[in-house]
Amino acid sequence: MAQLTVDIGGRPGIDCRGFCEYCYFKRVKEVPPLGCQYCLPFKKGCDYCSRSVQEHYSGFKSFRDVADDTLARLNTMNEDISRVTISGGGDPSCYPQFGDLIELLSSMEAPLHIGYTSGKGFDSPKIAKFLIDNQMSELSFTVFSVNPLLRKRYMHDPSPEVSLSILDELCGAIDVYAAAVVLPGINDGEQLMETCQWLEERGAKGIILMRFANSRENGLILGNEPVIRGQRVHTPEEFRDLVTDMAGCFPQLKISGTPLWDPQIGSPFTIRHEPDLIEKLPWITRRASIITGSVAAPFIREILLQCGGGATVIPVKKDIACLITIEDLKDLNLARLEKTVIIPGRAFVHDREASVVLSADGVERMVVRGPEMLTADAETSMGMTRNEVLSLELEGFADLIRTINQYGQPG
Ligand code: SF4
Known part of the structure; x- marks a missing residue:
């Protein structure tokens, strides 16, 4: 059984209805190639470290190109497809022909998976049923917070209530993994408790908490620090403790953090x-x-x-x-x-x-x-x-x- 990944292209921030406040692609500068393991010995810079890392896409691919490419790849595959994953630099929920894309992919009769969406492009509550009826089996959804005001303010989601109602319905029907970049003083503390409780009650499988990065030292390598001027960042130890606390409070929800840690498994290391x-x-x-x-x-x-x-x-x-x-x-x-x-x-x-x-x-x-x-x-x-x-x-x-x-x- 083979898996098929369908790349719809798109630019982070631009093809997702504007930058989230905390997006690591905000204000990314044209930095010279960094060098990496794939570079030739005599040349610093290759396709990976100069293009892919900076996600230099030229916008969403047209539906026709995505469809032609998918069908061409299907023709070269001899095995049955076990799963189809939609990925890209932009946010699938903002893909202009999202409905056509889902209908085309669901006709393959394999479970569909969206590798990442913020849900900012979902404007109608009917989308949840549409996805469920069209083989969607798993999706990763950036929730940030279940407080619509925070979603609106920090993700610039034009219709946060609708996005949350879709998330709600999907949690009860398919495997939903939520994600949230955690901004100290904004969506941590009580807000995070509410978010985890909401997700647990609705049947989400898990949530990945992501420590916010705001400096070169934290991991910004594209010349765009700070992402949010004056925003505090958790220390790794504070962040590990926050993940531990949340995982202890919500045992039905798999809660893990990056870079630290996965309390169920004990990783990293x-x-x-x-x-x-x-x-x-x-x-x-x-x-x-x-x-x-x-x-x-x-x-x-x-x-x-x-x-x-x-x-x-x-x-x-x-x-x-x-x-x-x-x-x-x-x-x-x-x-x-x-x-x-x-x-x-x-x-x-x-x-x-x-x-x-x-x-x-x-x-x-x-x-x-x-x-x-x-x-x-x-x-x-x-x-x-x-x-x-x-x-x-x-x-x-x-x-x-x-x-x-x-x-x-x-x-
Ligand atoms: S949805 Fe993701 S890629 Fe798009 S602006 Fe927000 S954080 Fe960046």
Whole structure:
């Protein structure tokens, strides 16, 4: 059975009825390519780090193009379709031919899934029944808050009551996963309690709480900080505690947070509580410095210490490892680094530039990429079992240690 993803294009913010106040694509500047794992060794910048990351779409694709592309791909598939997912840079609820699109895709008689919608484009309560009647089986819906005034003020939803009534009806009929970027003092506290209670009562499967980012250090890499001037941000610890509290109050609703944490699974880095699994990891036999983000660093250090002492884990001043850029590497104290440095697999740096920056003190250092993933964040773990997360972590750490042992310095 195969899955089909239908990309409708669209630009974040522009093809979703204007920017939400907290949108990370607000005021994004034309930044030069950042460099990444896919770049050629002699050229900084490739399609991924110069176009896809900045979501340079040219607007929604026409319905005809989407339909032709979908039918052409269907013709090349020999298997039955198990699921059809609608995705894009813009918001599917704002797609001009949304009704035609759903009718076309539902004719494939496979469950439909909307990977992300804010619901801002839904203006008629009849849309809920229409979706249910047309094979919609799962959808991720950015709720922000069930208080219509907050939805209107912060998401610029022109018809918040209608969007919420659709969400209400869908929660009772299909698998709904809600999402909310959490702005301290705005939609946390009592407001968040109300939102979680509302979702639990109506039968939503879960909600992902997303810590708001407002600075480069928090993870904004497209030159657009601050997203909201003067808006406070939760510390990672405050945010983890908020997720824990909410998950304790609403046990029927799966509540997890990104970057921290999934209380049901214990991730990220839930393997640290599993000595039997840690014993299966290779022993570290060489020395290397592991560069990572400030949230992951203590966890990675704790796990690697149990596998031998040759790895020094060094955090940069960036919360999220996957969003490390060359600027973060420039801020490091090079005297602390071994001659082999392992950077996160997904870091947005060009390998050759990283070697130059990390050898700027005259000590030639070898820069190697580590695994793509060492753990699952909440968006990834939402649909996974604990065992699946553990096996992902086991594989990630085994890869990391093999890299240390292959490229690290002896002794
Ligand atoms: S709906 Fe999503 S992509 Fe569109 S403006 Fe809001 S946060 Fe940005």
